[in-house]
Amino acid sequence: MDVKVFATVFITIFLAELGDKTQLATLLFAADKEVNKWTVFLGASLALVACAGIGVLLGQYASQYINEKWLNLIAGGGFILVGAWTLWRA
Template sequence: MDWRVFLTVFVSVFIAELGDKTQLATMLFASDKEVSKWTVFLASASALVVAAAIGVLAGSVVSQYISEKALSMIAGIGFILIGGWVLIFR
């Protein structure tokens, strides 16, 4: 296992997920006193694993048709556009 890649992906995804709607929804479900916290944790963790698996599969398929450099450029431009949108319209 490439620990450098592992840590880079872990930190990036962890920071991106902090305080997002997924975490807020999980907190909402966990706040119900009658619901098992383990059930909420396992369901939330499973959903994130499945979503990540879809991302990995999609990335594998897309990378067969578009170069890594082009994908990086598209992702970078996309993040810049989203950031600009948020700054202008929020």
């Protein structure tokens, strides 16, 4: 395992997920006094693992047809558009 890649992915995803809608939804589910917190944790964890798996599979598939440089440019452009749209709607 490449520890540098692992650390980069972990830190990037961890910071991206802090305070996002997924974390807030999980917080709200866990706030229910009648809900088992381990059930919320396991459900949220499995959902995130499934989403990450889909991302890895789509990334692997896309990389067979699109140059890595172009994938980075497309992803970066997408983030810029989402950020601009968010600022415009604010």
